[in-house]
Amino acid sequence: MAKLTFEEELCKGCGLCVAACPKHLLSLSQHRLNGKGHSPVEIEKPEECIGCAFCATMCPDCVITVEK
């Protein structure tokens, strides 16, 4: 079981992680903004994450920590 932790305040809503996820689990929030006014990344079905870390690899801002 893989677990993602998001440092939400660092997220700039760039969407590179969303595009990188091979299982299309990530999206930018439609309902929330972080303190900087960006739409932060969120995961709808965290149980389907395989911990490939593609998202964290593409993230320019070290938002995502991946554990397995």
Add this chain to the structure above:
Amino acid sequence: MVVFEKPKSLTDAVFHYCPGCTHGIVHRLVAQAIDELGIEGRTIGIAPVGCSVLAYNYFTCDMIEASHGRAPAVATGVKRSLPDKIVFTYQGDGDLASIGMCETIHAAARGENITIIFINNAIYGMTGGQMAPTSLIGQITQTSPYGRDADTQGYPIRVCELLSELDGPAYLERVTVNNVKNVNSARRAIKKAFQNQVEGKGFSLIEVVSSCPTNWGMTPQKALQWIDDKMLPYYPLGVYRDKEG
């Protein structure tokens, strides 16, 4: 078990880069290399003038701010003064290939045992999107508003190829960071560029074909695609020099 986390060699300072800017990815790759080689305590980095002018705030090692283009000369001074420290520069395309072209070529020609990370995003980001020496023919920028015209503005410069004509460099590779596979290749190349210095192998430069979504006028994803479509055909990925020993 942690599979991926922020490297220790990055400070807590928040990156000021635009959303989707690949500077953030490359900073992380440099920090990962420093972490993995265990060299943070003896590394001295040199920041350029450009979007990454504040790089001295982002790495935990000692950092020096250089004047525009002169980082390889500053690095030469540092390395000649402290030969057993690991000295790297981090420079954009204006810094390295325009105003600093002389210092780049001569540091390479001298085979200075330093590591240079060259961010080629074909534009001047910090000052608002002017033409770079690596801007493509036809590319629209603030100072090439009708598209770069070879007749009046010349041709883009391929730095890896240029430096490969010199005997001095030990390792020259062009990489990119526009997808996971390429990021992982870039990570290996950057680590090797630092490892070479640890082993005293000589001048190592990694050219990272990067994006500038803001000044290219694209979304971050489209910018990464533009790298594939337009940049890589002109700036082919690959190893341009790899001296053994």
Add this chain to the structure above:
Amino acid sequence: MQEKVLMKGNEAIAEAAILAGCRHYFGYPITPQTEVAAYMAKKMPKIGGVFLQAESEIAAINMVYGVASTGKRAMTSSSSPGISLKCEGISYLAGADLPALIVNVQRGGPGLGGIQPSQSDYFLATRGPGHGDFHVIVLAPASVQEMADMTIHGFELADKYRMPAMLLADGTMGQMMEPVTLPEPHDPNLVPKPWATTGTEGKRKHNIVNSLYLSPAELEQLNFQRFDRYKEIEKNETLWEEFQMDDAEICIVSTGITSRVSRNAIVEARRQGIKVGMIRPITLWPFPKAPLLKAADQVHTFISVELNMGQMREDIELAIRCKKPVVPCNRVGGMIPSPDEVLAKIKEANEKGGL
């Protein structure tokens, strides 16, 4: 007691730098100072030091900046056009509060100018050679002995006050040969440099050598602090020499080769009964304002003898608050006045009596 050696001025600078513990020299050939680089090229490898002929004067000053960041003594030398090139780098050294020695062996200008001596970089050196509010300590030698002594003094002041120093010699000083008593070797590590970027070794927070401060309030404070330091330097480090000033009615102010010419003229003038003396600034920044102001109550005329169109003259007028006339004696383009020329100016001033 160190030995006495017949040396060329440029070589005396190089040897003195080595005695000061400088082991890093970066330069570029330019007349009339190339002998500094040539001497360093031969000597540095023999003592485990670094000599590098840089790709340009710009690269050389940036290499100095790199070494200075690591807390070690570094030097570059050039002549007027090359100093113009170095100005940005010198401003960065000043802005990052880094010690270093820059040698300028001046030639005729502006532009490519000539290769014969001048003193026409006086303004550039004393106002701060580069953009922004800053000063470098400026030392003006008038003999080959002073070329050596002032080199060491420059390094010491640079370390003491964390700023660049400039040895401002005219071309004649660089080329002439005179006996020199070489100074004793100095320890370059007397001043601790905890700010230097030498690698954290995991034992401290990282040091940053930098001159960029995007917060105006912060940048203003730094400028104020730097100028507080400059006030200390003006109080403590001003150097000058007085020659026959006790009863002087005319005061010559001159440096370098023109001070030597003026000395001859003064001796002859005295023989003819004219009461003339000389104040010779040795530090051009800080400028010896106090002795000049004091002399202004005594003499009726100042004569500024310089190899430029009248640069130091302005500082004399400021120092004496325009109390008395300051007569220019200017030669440029590489021309040097003869003692007779200076004597003629002295006689003219004597006849006018300050009117």
